[in-house]
Amino acid sequence: MNDAATEALVLEKVSIRLAGRELLRVDATVPPGEVLTIMGPSGSGKSTLLAFVAGFLDSAFVAQGKVHLGQRDVLSLPAEQRGIGLLFQDPMLFPHLSVAGNLRFGLPHRANDKRQQVAQALEQVGLAGFEARDPATLSGGQQARVALMRLLLSQPRAVLLDEPFSKLDTALRQEMRTLVFGQLRAAGLPTLLVTHDEADANAARGPIIDLG
Template sequence: MADGLRLDGIAIDLAGEPLLRIDAEVGPGEVLTVMGRSGAGKSTLLAYLTGTLAPTFEARGRILLGGRDITCLSPDRRRIGILFQDALLFPHLSVGGNLGFGLRGGSRRTRRDRIDAALAEVGLEGFAERDPATLSGGQRARVALQRMLLSDPHALLLDEAFSGLDTDRRDRTRTMVFETARRRALPVIMVTHDEADAKAAGGARIQLG
């Protein structure tokens, strides 16, 4: 995975009109910030990277992750995790059930140990049986992060992931996410409208539109 994430000649058009053009490289643990007005193509770029781009768009260019071309792979084979503004936890599952949703293989005890370790890593020991509706916004963000990390992604996308939090929780959650990405050597692409997010990321930035 040492090669990070490479966006090689990405070009996306809509109805024959150019929407975005991007060449970029994000090293392991680094953050590339993408900013721009509404409609500039930020969410469209993320959809292309995750393999969920609508067929109304025309797209060219390669996505290389860890030196592997993943451009034509299905979304579940790309090994790209994404966090949204809303934590999108499953309301019918407990916190532990949410974390275990993406886990595959291993015994029931092994899976439970991994869930407990993931909760402990973000200061939520003993929360496995909790109803997600009882969590604060910051706690929900931490559970969403750990659920995504348990799927073992090789890159991370942030789609306005911190904008629903108050200032204090935003700062703490942002620091946790960036430190986790550095520790796990995950390249990160962050879409945001917030200058504070871009400054905290400390990496390169691209302005669309």
């Protein structure tokens, strides 16, 4: 779905401090299609690391190091130009837009055949014919599927996952893990996952950094 997704995400000597105390230090390369899992308890700096990479780190934190995506210096770019997609605990669908409207929002402005791309995306995740649905009428699992496809349609070059399965019921979690990781691998996207759930890390089938 994303021809540009063939670059590694490199975190070089990344260090994040709060009030003079180092929360974490990460030195890692995430190849295309691989998921690097960052595990640790609350307060260990997992989500703060994602905020640093994505470009919205709170000013209370002090970060050092380099982040590259292919040959691009990510940190030199504003957040909206970094080419990094995010999935959070909540799907964060726009309530005033239909399912199709949410997916069209993810598409680049220059995209052609938007209606066809939306239809194909929905079919890909078992939601064919859901274009006109109000997001509020969808189940939690269906909302998560729409959020995933909106992310992929935006053609990111890398993806950050912030506890994306934690609010799903147990029956849905494994299904969504399989879907999300399968889609990201197929798209060749380097991915950073932060979680405290070992089952997430096992499903990602990639290297793990434990901050515990």
